[in-house]
Amino acid sequence: MKTKLFLLVFFMVSCLGMAQQTVVDSLKTLLDKKEVPDTLRTIYLLNMAHAIATTNKPKATQYTQEALKIAKSNNWNVGIAKAYRQQGNVYYLKSDFTQALQQYHRALDAAHFEGKNLFDATVYSNIANIYADMEEFDRALENYSKLLQIAEETDSKPQQLIAIFNIATVQMDQGKDSLAVENLQKALSLSEEKPLQIYYPTVCNNLGLAYQHLEDYEKALLYYDKALKQAEIIEDKATMAIVLTNMGKIYGYQEQTRKAETTLLKSIDLNAETGALDREAESWLALSETYQNQGKGTEALAAYKKYIVLNDSIQDREQQVELVKKDLSYEHQKEQALSQAEIDRQRTLKKTVILGGSGLLLALVVILVLYKKKRDAVEAKTVSQFESKVDKTKLKALRSQLNPHFIFNSLNSIHDFVAKNEKTEAKAYLVKFATLMRQTLENSEKEAIPLKEDLELLTTYFEIEQKRLQHKFSFKITVDPSIDVENTLVPPLILQPFAENSIWHGISQKTGTGHILVQVQKKEEMILYSIDDDGVGQLKDATKNGKTNKSYGMKLTKNRIAIINKRNSVQGHVRLIDKKQGVRVEVGLPLQLAF
Structure with missing residues (x-):
């Protein structure tokens, strides 16, 4: 999540000083005219696509496609290049970075007209924005530098402003806030000129943020106030x-x-x-x-729940960004590997030609067969490496989805407790939850943590739920003495969804108190967990609620184990066993040691 802005470069300069709705209304009037030259209609369509890109992306896409069709039918390179660029802009706003980059490169390829340097500069800027969003800062700065070079050569003040501003914004991402302030002050001077005042609030916002990072809150608020006033004026x-x-x-x-x-x-x-x-x-x-x-505990919890729900949606988008990065890296690595294989083949062929004589034809056949085998092996290796990276990314995404789910359910527990109990008890409960949340978030980025830490986290969770249910259940955790809990690594929160299921759908539904037993054992090269409860069991709970209980957290955990199996070529497993009284869950994972 970012509270700073990059400037996305569009070609619509004539409308910069107009309110958005005024622009849309004016363009609708122009497009409704029956007899409009194709070149003008293309420009109107692209202007309209830009004007509504943030509010109606499907319609913006439709406008750019129509503009591209008209431009191609007239072999108008300017219109074709600008249509590709506008399509890239729309894909960028959709966070579809693969498609956006493809459209931007098509725009550069189609740009064969007078003044193409300035056009290229805008495309380089938007490509740089994508790399900046993906935190590929070196690539971002490389493309922003291309923009700045062209802007200085052509004495284009708008492009100079955008280049300097975005370079400063990347510097903020890199933690170089003092350097960023220097560049932002240059950008601010440029934005004070009348044609460029549209950029003034954005520059002021980032200046405020840079000073905020430097903990100079007085200057930060000064620039935020300037940004807010100007942003209100231009809506x-x-x-x-x-x-x-x-x-x-x-x-x-x-x-x-x-x-x-x-x-x-x-x-x-x-x-x-x-x-x-x-x-x-x-x-x-x-x-x-x-x-x-x-001191508004209930309101704080309600606001945090809203954050968790939204953050869960954002994780899906961030996963897509990670997969795009892997996709781009894969294509690049594959191209390099195959190119090297081709170079090796050409070298071998040259050597064969030098040999000459009657063995040439046979040698060529042998070489081609060997080359094909090598090429296939190179490609297979690259694909395998790529799939490994994707699996790793998917695992991270699953952990990220599980944590909001875990925290959201915990917040529901706290809300119930706050509503039913006195303030002193509620405060103590919140302190314990804060500890749980901190530990959970710290572990969410890790693939594995010591078993000791994971069991401590599980213990804290049990204690919170004990309080919520007024000690309706007891619990015990036992570990095989042969297991070194500090040296044994396990995926974080792997047991939590099953513990949650035992409490919410087992023990809380039964009459009287219950007990949960967690055991951790070692068998050859596997760690074996088991969670036993004496609740109502799956079948009774399903009968009571009219459906089979399959929690979201449990589904995510099974997916995590499936990916771990694929990555490590092991047979980890999850088994749910109905007992006469309650449910037993068994989880098997490959033994992993820190050292």
Whole structure:
């Protein structure tokens, strides 16, 4: 989630000073005219696509496709190149980076006209934006530098502003905030010129954020205020929302909690209106912290639940970004590997030609067969390496999905407790939950953690649920003495969904108290977990609720184990066994040691 902005370069300069709705209405009028030259109609279509790109992406795509069709029918290179660029812009806003890069490169290939240097500069800028969003900072700076070089050669102030601004923004991502401030001040000077004032609020926002990183809150608020006022004038709701989020955070740091609350609520409304999920989630998280500082426990929990729901959706999009990065890397590595194989083949052929004589034909046949085998082997190796990277990415995504699910259910537990108990008990409960949440989030990025840490996390979870259910159940965790709990590594939270199932769908449904026994044993090269409860069991719970219980967390855990099996060529397993009283879950995982 980002509270800074990159400048995405479009070609529509004539409409920069106009409010968006005015632009759309004017363009609709122009497009409704029956007799419009094809070149003008292409321009109108592309302007319209730009104007609605953030609010109606399917319609924007339709406009760019129509513009491209007209431009191609007239062999108009300018229109073709600009249509490809606009298609890239729409895909960029959809976060479909693979398609966006493809369209941008098509735009560069189609650009054969006078003034193509400036056109190329805008495309380089947008390609750089994609790499910046993917945190490929070296590639981003490489393309921004191409933009700046062209802008300086052509004395284009707009492109100079965009290049300097975006270079500064990457520097912020790299933690070079002091250097970023210097470049942002240059960009600010350029944005104060009348034709470039559209960029002024964006530059001010990032200047404010840089000063916020440097903990100079007075200067940060000064630039945020300037950004907000100008964004309101030009009706730039996306920038308004970002600025308000940043201001709300600073008010929270300064313990101006009432002001922080009001500001963050405004940012949430604007982010929801513009459909910016990541920024809306960030605002909810900041609001949750504000409510907590005000002592409003119930409101803090409700805000945090909103954050978790939105963050869960964002994880899916981030997974796609990771897979795009792997896809791009795979294609590049495959091309390099096959090119090297071709070079080797050519060298061998040259040597064979030198040999000459009657054995030439036979040698050529043998070489071609060997070459094909080598080429196939190279490609197979590259594919295997790529699939391994994808599996790793999918595992990370599954862990990320499980944690919001885990936390969301815990928040429901806390909400029930807060609603039913006294403030002192509720506060103690919240402290324990905060510990649980911190441990969970710290472990979410790790593929494996020591068994000792994972069992401590599980113990904390059991204790929280014990409090919620007023000690309706007891629990015990035993570990085989032959297992070194500090040296044995396990996937984080692998047992939690099954423990949750035992509590929520087993013991909480029965009359009287219950017990949960967790055992960890070692068998040859496997770690064997078991969770036994004496609850109502799967069949009784299904009869009571009218459906078979298959929790989301359990499904994710099974998927995690399936990927672990594929990566390690092992037969890890999950087995659910109905007992006469309760359910037994068995989980087998490959033994992994830290050293």
